[in-house]
Amino acid sequence: MREVEDISVAIVGSGGAGALTAGNLLLEAASLAGWRGLLTRTVGPQIRGGEAAALVRLASRPVECLADRFDLLIGIDWLNANRFGAEIEVGPQSLVITDPSGGDLPALVARAGARVVEVPIKDIAKAIADGRPNMVALGLAAGLLGLPEDLSCTVIAKRLKEKGETAIEASRAGLKAGIAAATGLDLSLQLIAPKPSAAPRWLVSGNETTGLGAIRGGVRFAAAYPITPASEILEWLAPNLPKVGGVLFQAEDELAAINMIIGASFGGTPAMTATSGPGLALMIEALGLATAAEIPVVVIDVMRAGPSTGIPTKSEQADLNIAVYGLHGDAPHLVLAPQSIVDCLFTTQWGVYLAEALQAPAIVLSDQFIGQAVAAIDRPADIAFIGRRTAALPQAGAYKRYAVSAGGVSPMAIPGMRGGQYTADGLTHNEFGIPTSSESDHRTQLDKRRMKLEQFAYGDHWATIEGDGELAVITWGSLTGSAREAIAKAHGSGLNIRLIAPRLLCPTQPDRLKAALDGVKRVLVVEQSHSGQFHRYLRAHYDLAKDVRVLNRPGPLPIRPSEIEQAIMQWRS
Amino acid sequence: MSSVETRSACKPGDYKSDIKPIWCPGCGDYHVLLSFTRAFAELGLVPEETVVVSGIGCSSRIPAYTKCYGFHGVHGRSLALATGLKVSRPDLTVVVASGDGDGYSIGGNHFLHACRRNIDMTYVVMDNRVYGMTKGQPSPTTEPDFDTALSPGGTGLSPFHPLVIALAAGANFVARAFSGDPNQTTSILVDAIRHPGFSFVEVLSPCVTFRPDEREWKTQMHPAPVAATSDPGKAARRIMTDDGFNIGILYRGNRRPYQAKVGSNCIDLAELEKDFAL
Numbered sequence: 001m002r003e004v005e006d007i008s009v010a011i012v013g014s015g016g017a018g019a020l021t022a023g024n025l026l027l028e029a030a031s032l033a034g035w036r037g038l039l040t041r042t043v044g045p046q047i048r049g050g051e052a053a054a055l056v057r058l059a060s061r062p063v064e065c066l067a068d069r070f071d072l073l074i075g076i077d078w079l080n081a082n083r084f085g086a087e088i089e090v091g092p093q094s095l096v097i098t099d100p101s102g103g104d105l106p107a108l109v110a111r112a113g114a115r116v117v118e119v120p121i122k123d124i125a126k127a128i129a130d131g132r133p134n135m136v137a138l139g140l141a142a143g144l145l146g147l148p149e150d151l152s153c154t155v156i157a158k159r160l161k162e163k164g165e166t167a168i169e170a171s172r173a174g175l176k177a178g179i180a181a182a183t184g185l186d187l188s189l190q191l192i193a194p195k196p197s198a199a200p201r202w203l204v205s206g207n208e209t210t211g212l213g214a215i216r217g218g219v220r221f222a223a224a225y226p227i228t229p230a231s232e233i234l235e236w237l238a239p240n241l242p243k244v245g246g247v248l249f250q251a252e253d254e255l256a257a258i259n260m261i262i263g264a265s266f267g268g269t270p271a272m273t274a275t276s277g278p279g280l281a282l283m284i285e286a287l288g289l290a291t292a293a294e295i296p297v298v299v300i301d302v303m304r305a306g307p308s309t310g311i312p313t314k315s316e317q318a319d320l321n322i323a324v325y326g327l328h329g330d331a332p333h334l335v336l337a338p339q340s341i342v343d344c345l346f347t348t349q350w351g352v353y354l355a356e357a358l359q360a361p362a363i364v365l366s367d368q369f370i371g372q373a374v375a376a377i378d379r380p381a382d383i384a385f386i387g388r389r390t391a392a393l394p395q396a397g398a399y400k401r402y403a404v405s406a407g408g409v410s411p412m413a414i415p416g417m418r419g420g421q422y423t424a425d426g427l428t429h430n431e432f433g434i435p436t437s438s439e440s441d442h443r444t445q446l447d448k449r450r451m452k453l454e455q456f457a458y459g460d461h462w463a464t465i466e467g468d469g470e471l472a473v474i475t476w477g478s479l480t481g482s483a484r485e486a487i488a489k490a491h492g493s494g495l496n497i498r499l500i501a502p503r504l505l506c507p508t509q510p511d512r513l514k515a516a517l518d519g520v521k522r523v524l525v526v527e528q529s530h531s532g533q534f535h536r537y538l539r540a541h542y543d544l545a546k547d548v549r550v551l552n553r554p555g556p557l558p559i560r561p562s563e564i565e566q567a568i569m570q571w572r573s
Numbered sequence: 574m575s576s577v578e579t580r581s582a583c584k585p586g587d588y589k590s591d592i593k594p595i596w597c598p599g600c601g602d603y604h605v606l607l608s609f610t611r612a613f614a615e616l617g618l619v620p621e622e623t624v625v626v627s628g629i630g631c632s633s634r635i636p637a638y639t640k641c642y643g644f645h646g647v648h649g650r651s652l653a654l655a656t657g658l659k660v661s662r663p664d665l666t667v668v669v670a671s672g673d674g675d676g677y678s679i680g681g682n683h684f685l686h687a688c689r690r691n692i693d694m695t696y697v698v699m700d701n702r703v704y705g706m707t708k709g710q711p712s713p714t715t716e717p718d719f720d721t722a723l724s725p726g727g728t729g730l731s732p733f734h735p736l737v738i739a740l741a742a743g744a745n746f747v748a749r750a751f752s753g754d755p756n757q758t759t760s761i762l763v764d765a766i767r768h769p770g771f772s773f774v775e776v777l778s779p780c781v782t783f784r785p786d787e788r789e790w791k792t793q794m795h796p797a798p799v800a801a802t803s804d805p806g807k808a809a810r811r812i813m814t815d816d817g818f819n820i821g822i823l824y825r826g827n828r829r830p831y832q833a834k835v836g837s838n839c840i841d842l843a844e845l846e847k848d849f850a851l
């Protein structure tokens with residue numbers, strides 16, 4: 001029995017088999033036992049009846065990405081599982097439990113040389129009144145991991161409460177039968193005891209922490225148009241915004257959603273919407289309006305594989321170009337990217353604060369991976385960023401809505417304030433907001449809008465910078481966790497690698513990146529985009545080291561820590 | 574219209590800004606602006622508690638010509654912007670101005686949903702049956718044989734019927750006005766703003782530059798022969814069978830306006846985390 005810091009488990013079944021439920025219960029029970037963990041789900045396009053897999057990583061410390069391969073793979077059945085065989089990589093050390101009636105092992109699994117054990121999961125479930133195979137699978141995992149049975153029972157009772165006592169009893173019986181079936185099987189791994197933590201624990205997805213960050217930052221109006229994988233943000237906000245005196249309103253399309261939040265924000269209410277690539281594309285024109293009329297709004301883009309409809313349920317980092325460069329005209333705006341499930345809270349809250357302070361639209365680039373993954377985490381510390389707009393004061397004389405000031409931010413009048421009446425306009429305007437086609441007014445307002453973003457003191461939050469090696473890994477967004485883990489492994493081999501991950505992508509921070517790169521001789525850029533959008537962005541705005549290599553590929557497969565580590569090691573030799 | 578404080582003894586001039594309109598001499602929209610300011614004065618609206626929202630086109634220039642708060646947004650999205658404003662600020666009086674291109678073509682989908690939602694606001698579409706600002710292309714209300722550079726020989730398409738569509742989609746007040754009759758237009762606007770829910774006013778407003786034939790409209794207009802009904806079936810029949818120059822209030826519904834569900838007690842933000850806790 002080898003003691004390890006983390007163990008990865010995949011539970012696979014056709015849609016309706018309940019693999020995802022089993023995975024969720026496993027993560028929650030392990031969290032109650034004190035472990036940290038992460039769950040992602042992989043599903044096909046079908047709403048019901050397709051294939052599904054719950055990918056769970058349990059660890060004695062917080063984890064922000066999936067491991068390189070799965071130590072334990074449980075197949076309730078393998079129908080269509082070939083379609084995502086590449087996502088459930090196993091190795092010779094892995095244990096694969098398969099139901100002999102569940103079809104053939106996926107080819108990739110069969111070829112891996114793992115230890116394969118047959119357990120009649122469905123037959124065991126059938127022997128129990130109302131027994132469900134997924135609970136037997138949960139029992140197998142819980143038994144092999146040594147999870148206390150009472151914790152699994154507690155979680156079952158909590159999560160299946162609405163299904164009634166009979167269902168709970170049947171599930172407990174399934175769990176126990178699974179644990180019994182695990183007796184005699186050998187995972188040969190043992191999770192080391194979790195590090196104790198005094199912080200309260202959360203079980204959350206990035207989309208949920210994003211919603212909380214928005215409300216904490218001050219958002220009180222959200223417009224919603226459903227889209228995968230962003231809908232959970234809106235569904236979390238729908239019941240929660242009214243509790244704090246806010247409103248969520250469903251729009252007829254994304255064109256309406258973005259204009260609704262501009263209207264709400266014009267009325268003085270901090271406002272946001274959440275969408276994915278196709279929706280962001282529709283919102284771009286109005287984001288230009290928000291830039292020109294200086295109306296703060298926040299748009300969360302939970303990125304999925306594109307272009308067009310792409311792969312709605314899979315992650316990619318390929319909306320960087322549209323977020324940074326998509327607006328027509330010269331339209332300076334904010335672009336931010338959270339780096340983990342925890343950081344979705346911080347970055348969204350900070351994004352609301354920045355948008356309000358700078359009277360500019362902010363695009364927050366989350367992605368499907370951190371958006372839909374669920375993690376057991378320590379409750380993050382509160383942060384002080386709350387949106388505060390510079391408000392105009394009642395005045396007698398003519399009000400200059402777009403007065404040129406030292407910092408570029410002009411006091412904003414809100415309807416209801418006497419003497420502040422002005423017309424917000426997408427037309428080029430003068431300081432009063434009156435339309436003009438004069439060269440000097442055009443230039444003055446362009447200068448003002450650029451200056452207010454460039455002069456702002458963003459502080460150290462602009463990027464994650466760790467370590468001081470001569471080789472720097474520069475990455476962004478949800479790949480930060482993978483890169484950090486790869487760097488930690490390389491450190492174990494005696495290598496000192498620097499990690500740089502900008503959280504603030506626009507406006508760019510050339511002086512700060514220059515300082516972060518001090519002493520760096522080689523740069524490895526890591527990103528999940530087919531064309532290397534992040535690398536091109538870095539090249540356009542920053543001076544990098546002489547030697548630059550790029551590890552980039554499209555979704556849907558996540559870039560695992562071992563790939564990054566390999567790129568680091570290869571370069572070393 | 575909101576139950577806000579109103580001011581008595583207001584004059585139309587109190588609502589007119591100093592900005593000189595860009596409209597062509599003889600444009601019907603001058604009289605619509607006059608009717609706006611007269612209606613606002615008659616209602617005693619507080620300028621800073623009134624917002625005029627618009628999209629793009631000749632008619633959409635109207636917000637800055639008033640002394641109210643205004644928003645001249647992007648093409649076709651005025652109703653969406655106004656919806657976000659009104660839902661988050663129900664205390665404001667919101668009037669939306671649009672044209673036949675802005676409102677019925679690029680903004681057509683928002684028109685349907687604004688009618689359906691029945692949020693308390695007034696939607697005024699200045700219909701001149703042509704895209705004026707881009708110099709004379711056919712709009713959704715243009716006649717099929719109207720010859721333009723973009724549609725040589727005419728589009729051959731039947732015009733859109735905004736009033737019956739508004740009615741079918743759920744608008745709570747439907748009226749037709751003629752810019753050349755500012756007294757009647759003012760009176761209709763007053764009623765429309767007072768009426769709860771979504772009020773739709775189609776103002777026939779001639780484009781003398783690209784549709785000189787519309788100068789003849791003044792001879793074709795006539796008052797609606799019967800009073801407004803609250804029966805949508807009757808209203809639909811009248812609107813579908815009239816000659817299109819029937820001026821007056823055609824439908825006054827009694828649907829309840831949309832009210833956002835906002836919790837009465839604002840809870841501590843820490844409460845929101847409770848669902849996250851293990």
